[in-house]
Amino acid sequence: MKLTGLQIFKYLPGGKKEPEANCKKCGFPTCMAFAMKLPKGEATIEQCEYVTDELKQLFEESSQPQQEEVTFGPPENPVKVGNETVMYRHDKKFVNPTCLAIRLDSSDANFDAKLEKIKNYSVERVGETLKIDAVALFDTDETFIQKAEKVAEHKIPLILMSEKIDEETLARFNAPTIVSGSTVEELINKSQTALDKGIKNIVLHLNNISPENLISSLTQIRKAAIVDKFRPLGFPVITFQKDVKGLSSDPIEQGILGSVLICKYSNIIVLDDLDEAIMYALLTLRQNIYTDPEKPLQIEPGVYPISEPDENAPVFVTTNFALTYFSVAGEVEASNIPSYIVITPSDGMSVLTAWSADKLNGEIIAKTIKNYKIEELVKHRKLIIPGYVAVLKEEIEEELPNWEVIIGTNEAVDIVEFLKQYRAQYVI
Incomplete structure (x- = not known):
């Protein structure tokens, strides 16, 4: 059975209360922090110069796959x-x-x-x-x-x-x-x-x-x-x-x-x-x-053009959770209305999760719009945000005073109808 962080800690200087405890030579602030990273594969046993041969053997044995x-x-x-x-x-x-x-x-x-x-x-x-x-x-x-x-x-x-x-x-x-x-x-x-x-x-x-x-x-x-x-x-x-x-x-x-x-x-x-x-x-x-529960499926933040958008194309903003992006992109493509999708850095979280964790807010959205120079891609100043975070409208408009924030849909499945109404209201 794989060793837990606490089991490993007992063999380290910190667990044995030795003078070398929490020396930071491994790159972590404490022996406990180092021990907790080892089972996850985020550190190697060799990073600690004080580790005993007994722990090395135990760790090696516990790390072997028990199933061929x-x-x-x-x-x-x-x-x-x-x-x-x-x-x-x-x-x-x-x-x-x-x-x-x-x-x-x-x-x-x-x-x-x-x-x-x-x-x-x-x-x-x-x-x-x-x-x-x-x-x-x-x-x-x-x-x-x-x-x-x-x-x-x-x-x-x-x-x-x-x-x-x-x-x-x-x-x-x-x-x-x-x-x-x-x-x-x-x-x-x-x-x-x-x-x-x-x-x-x-x-x-x-x-x-x-x-x-x-x-x-x-x-x-x-x-x-x-x-x-x-x-x-x-x-x-x-x-x-x-x-x-x-x-x-x-x-x-x-x-x-x-x-x-x-x-x-x-x-x-x-x-x-x-x-x-x-x-x-x-x-x-x-x-x-079969995904890593600690690493959600995510895509790189950036600007993603859908169906060759031009300077009049709608601009959507959402998080970098892969399922969110591909759901939005699929519906935008189905609408036959070329658009830009701006992806914010949000640690692979969905819209509501990112908002509740303060990974999606007015400052982050504004910074993303500026970093990727969206104002050079389109001549309008209209930004479509997910309906679930309509509360961010005023905050975003304070950060981006020249932009009008438009409240989009809660669910991706409603984007096709939303874009029809958007096209009727605004010249595309």
Whole structure:
């Protein structure tokens, strides 16, 4: 288990009340401050010249991932799973996002069409391109290897499911070794056997199990790996939705289970088929879960032109929280009215959060407008602010006496209609 800041502090001069306590040579004001930064990776143990060999060893052991990292797929498009070090996201962060894969049977009459659909599926969200990560190919006829080659041609990572699979074939397609069992106890025995044989890239698979037993078993496996450092269970886990007892083929039901599995410890989830709406929901959830809770998704402050704006274009101002920016930008683009979006430095906070933390105020907005010389981009002096911070209107106009502040919408979804009214009221 990873050492906490308080546990580390006990081994430092400050914790042991030695003369070197709080010497500041590490770059931090106190031993406690240094200790609290170490588990977060914001400092290194070598920064303290008084650290003991005992602490170095303990820190090194606790920093090792308790869950093996497994990489599979082509070098140009690899998938990494595992390498987790904590049970709960708020303890630090989760590392490798859950791999979302689609099942294909080699005997499927619609194999080519389904593969094409998988290959072409792509969505954009908060500046990131989200795709299906892998194909789980099942051996259901003599064309299994031929179909695997076809998937590999598209540089799509493969999970090969066949009773006749051998190490040479797995290596050829750089596919993981799936170790299956219907209980945790059976998985332990089979995993240990694989370890004894020197097999690498192991992925654990619980089959023929009910949803409630699946979640409890996944939790047990993760706890055994992270807390108990139990080697036979220290590997990523794959879940095939078709294996789950009582789960229907209803996409909504599969989507609900998929969302639970993203949060509760399945490193790879294989869906029976590609439902684009369900996949988008799962990708969105995964993107939210696999971010650093201490570092919100954010974009660089600056001026962002949308659809080639000219000197008459509306000027919006908002925070640098990525979801806020992309929501506003998407609606502005949909309006077909070219505009400028001015992004303030607000530590990745949303509008109301930034305002309540005094990261979005009249002074900051005015400074941003001046720094990026917005008055040179447009000939008008009208600034649109989010409706949620209408209270800042007078403050901004005091800081920018030549500008008129216009209260915009509370929600991005209303921007299209707002811009229609703006265009009708002001000449664009």
